[in-house]
Structures are given as structure tokens and as C-alpha cells.
């Protein structure tokens with residue numbers, strides 16, 4: 598049976614890395630989310646079209662590792678927020694070319710409209726906690742057999 602919770606997964610338009618997307622697709626799927634992976638080098642317009650097409654999506658995850666995630670991620674969220682102010686959107690990965698620089702741009706990404714930014718070594722653990730909080734807030738938390746939250 599398909600999950601009622603759809604997650605769109607994308608990257609920025611210059612980023613051709615794909616294993617981060619594959620990893621996250623599997624990781625999110627293991628947590629009970631139905632994932633639509635828009636693939637590498639995702640154009641802003643392709644993300645906007647996907648969000649329009651999947652109005653019931655609960656979450657948009659942007660993953661980028663090539664160093665352009667900060668600048669192109671800003672352009673993406675600014676375009677998206679004009680049309681979709683309420684969709685929950687997170688970004689993570691290697692968003693600049695240094696960890697210090699990425700830490701420095703975190704606030705700007707949040708101010709531009711991302712609901713969360715995950716860039717540290719513990720990004721997946723922090724994302725897991727974020728999903729737990731989100732699931733609880735939506736009153737749709739179902740505990741699985743392990744200690745991870747499952748969306749149903």
C-alpha cells in the first residue's frame with residue numbers, strides 16, 4: 598500500500614551527483630515516506646512543476662554536494678516561496694566549498710524560506726529528529742518495530 602505522505606526529492610540545477618539522491622530516497626523510503634526523486638541537475642522550473650503536479654506533497658528535500666547548493670538553493674527557495682509559502686522544505690549536503698562557509702550561510706538559507714538546513718556530520722541524525730518532530734506535529738506518528746519513526 599502506498600504511503601499517504603509524499604516527499605519530493607531534488608537537487609540544484611548544476612549538481613550532477615546522484616548517489617546522495619539515491620541514498621536519501623532509500624533512507625526516506627525506509628521511514629515510510631513515498632519518495633519522488635526528480636533526479637540530478639534539477640531545474641528550478643522542474644521543481645516548481647513537480648510541486649504543482651503533486652499538491653498533496655508533504656515535504657520537499659533538496660540535497661546538493663557540489664558546492665553550489667547555497668547559491669542555487671537560494672534561487673530555488675526564493676522562486677518556490679512566491680508560489681508555495683507553506684510547503685515544508687529542507688536542504689542539506691555540502692552546500693558550499695568549506696564547512697565553515699556552509700555554517701555561515703545557514704541563517705541566510707533559513708531566512709530565505711527553508712524550514713531546516715542539514716550540513717554537519719550528523720545531518721541524517723538531525724534530519725531524523727526533525728522528521729520525528731514533524732510527524733508528531735501532524736499527529737500521524739506511528740512507532741515502528743525499531744526506534745525510527747514511520748510515516749503511514
Ligand code: B12
Pocket residue numbers: 611612613614615616617620621658659660661662663664665687688689690691692693694695715720721724
Ligand atoms: C562520486 C563523486 C563524483 C561523481 C558523481 C557521479 C554521480 N553520478 O553521482 C563525478 C565524478 C561525476 C563527480 C563530479 C564532480 N564533483 Co564530485 N564527488 C564525488 C564523491 C567522490 C562521492 C560523492 C558520493 O557519491 N557520495 C556518496 C553519497 C551517498 O554521500 P554524499 O554525497 O556525501 O551525501 C551524504 C551527505 O552529504 C548527506 N546529505 C547530502 N544531501 C543531504 C540532504 C539532506 C536533507 C540531509 C539530511 C543530508 C544530506 O547525506 C548523504 C548520505 O550520507 C565526492 C567526495 C566524497 N567523498 O564525498 C565528490 C565531491 C562531492 N565532488 C566534488 C566536486 C567539486 C565535483 C566536481 C565539481 C569536480 C569537477 N571539477 O568537475 C564535479 C561536479 C559535477 C557537477 N556538475 O555537479 C566535491 C564538492 C566540493 C564541495 N562541496 O566542497 C567533492 C566533495 C569532492 C571534494 N572533496 O572536493 N563527483
